[in-house]
Amino acid sequence: NARTLFTVIPPMPQDTVARPHTSQQRLLIKGGRVVNDDGTTLADVFIEDGVIKQIGLNLVVPAGTKTVDASDKLVMPGGIDTHTHFELPFMGTRSVDDFLTGTQAAIAGGTTTILDFVIPSKEQSLAEAYTQWRERADAKVCCDYGLHAAITTWNDQVAKDMETLTKEKGINSFKVFMAYKGVFMLQDDEIFQVFAKCRELGAIAMVHAENGSVITELEKEMSVLGITGPEGHLLSRPEKLEAEATNRAITIAEETRCPLYVVHVMSKTAADKVTQARLKGQVVFGEPIAASLGADGSQYFNKCWRHAAAHVMSPPLRDDAETGPYLMDLLANGTLSATGTDHCTFNANQKALGKDDFRKIPNGVNGVEDRLAVIWTKGVETGKLDVNQFVAVTSSNAARIFNIYPKKGRIAVGSDGDCIIWDPKASKTISAATHHQACDFNIFEGLQCQGLPIVTIVAGKIAWENGQLNAVQGSGKYLNTACYAEYVYQKLNKREELRDQKMKEQKIEREPYTGEVIDLSKPQ
Numbered sequence: 001n002a003r004t005l006f007t008v009i010p011p012m013p014q015d016t017v018a019r020p021h022t023s024q025q026r027l028l029i030k031g032g033r034v035v036n037d038d039g040t041t042l043a044d045v046f047i048e049d050g051v052i053k054q055i056g057l058n059l060v061v062p063a064g065t066k067t068v069d070a071s072d073k074l075v076m077p078g079g080i081d082t083h084t085h086f087e088l089p090f091m092g093t094r095s096v097d098d099f100l101t102g103t104q105a106a107i108a109g110g111t112t113t114i115l116d117f118v119i120p121s122k123e124q125s126l127a128e129a130y131t132q133w134r135e136r137a138d139a140k141v142c143c144d145y146g147l148h149a150a151i152t153t154w155n156d157q158v159a160k161d162m163e164t165l166t167k168e169k170g171i172n173s174f175k176v177f178m179a180y181k182g183v184f185m186l187q188d189d190e191i192f193q194v195f196a197k198c199r200e201l202g203a204i205a206m207v208h209a210e211n212g213s214v215i216t217e218l219e220k221e222m223s224v225l226g227i228t229g230p231e232g233h234l235l236s237r238p239e240k241l242e243a244e245a246t247n248r249a250i251t252i253a254e255e256t257r258c259p260l261y262v263v264h265v266m267s268k269t270a271a272d273k274v275t276q277a278r279l280k281g282q283v284v285f286g287e288p289i290a291a292s293l294g295a296d297g298s299q300y301f302n303k304c305w306r307h308a309a310a311h312v313m314s315p316p317l318r319d320d321a322e323t324g325p326y327l328m329d330l331l332a333n334g335t336l337s338a339t340g341t342d343h344c345t346f347n348a349n350q351k352a353l354g355k356d357d358f359r360k361i362p363n364g365v366n367g368v369e370d371r372l373a374v375i376w377t378k379g380v381e382t383g384k385l386d387v388n389q390f391v392a393v394t395s396s397n398a399a400r401i402f403n404i405y406p407k408k409g410r411i412a413v414g415s416d417g418d419c420i421i422w423d424p425k426a427s428k429t430i431s432a433a434t435h436h437q438a439c440d441f442n443i444f445e446g447l448q449c450q451g452l453p454i455v456t457i458v459a460g461k462i463a464w465e466n467g468q469l470n471a472v473q474g475s476g477k478y479l480n481t482a483c484y485a486e487y488v489y490q491k492l493n494k495r496e497e498l499r500d501q502k503m504k505e506q507k508i509e510r511e512p513y514t515g516e517v518i519d520l521s522k523p524q
Ligand code: URP
Pocket: 085, 208, 312, 313, 314, 315, 342, 344, 363, 364, 365
């Protein structure tokens, strides 16, 4: 029932097909400190057939079980990247990381679940686009994945498709764009209707918040000024246009009583809008990304065109070294909730579509491999986050919001065997020369990272160890995400109940009016 206060958490789906118990299917992670978002314990973890079966000391496990040593290391839930765009057709080209290289890179960086976006083209239905995304992904993914869907036009059919996607296709989150005018952008009345539909379905509304109409005008001003380089991208997308749109989306969400997830929070003032709404009790979540936490917009002024263009994404990185630390503080105090990457990579020859006009530079940067190391380095090593908060913002919170917890986002008996062994002492310097992402540039180039995943375990199998990838193409499964996530909707359902009651109480019972009514068809 859509309106029950306590939604029953369905039992975690278990494999129904009996698989042979080879030693490959059994893994013991021994001697590590198990870190969840709510505490740390010294324990071994036994995984069988992809599921965590035992946690504790002195476990009795079957002979032949493969053991992996985690002494002096941390055992954490694998990362969940809430925001990727693998092989996305965009701005005339297609992002270079596909579901194979994208998930391989994810695994090399300690991420074991990704959530990508179905984005229909103008002539495509939402239902068709969903099928296309499943076909692209299923054959290639090396880890489990889920999908959000973007609503890029609004009509009755789209509303019906949203219903089908939630009821039959396992999608519980829908994104609207307030930018990319003429391509993906919706108007406020359309956004209102999408949010209202999300509320009706028990889904989560997501928003790319930037004032697309004003951006288009400011871009024209850049043209007049003769600014055609990547700095024009930053100059035509000032921070206040992100903050304004964030606030507008929050207002529309409030009016529709819909939960809202603000993707890629790129600025302090946009984050402040999320903070203010949360202080007032609104169900709003903010997602900073690896780029906004670990890079900055001074790069747009780099003399090298290729270098500057490589950082072009929307909303842009801010030309302010304090934005990253500020967003990290908000993650630490729970105001911002989850982290993604908006991983959407283009090579130099694709970025070059905009060599004479920054408006044509395909928007997007890397991060799916880098996110955990960047957040550890910028968050844990600076003393802003403790290890439990690190797990919260890289994994558990996302799992709760998108309703895949505790299957994902937790080391617990019954949870999926997606874990990482983290060495806080390991270090590396990020470089495009050594990363596993398919793109020829890395926006974190030269960043010295402290703290790395030395082993990544996907569905109970070692998929990354000692710098070697052993990920299996097509082995990942699609995650059905159910609507009415308890974490998101419990309060909202109660509020809705109280609101209905209050509205009814305000209804006035009256005797019908029986007097004269003027006749508008006659001259007055
Ligand atoms: O620049 C970006 N962010 N590219 C991907 C599309 C989007 O807006 O998320």
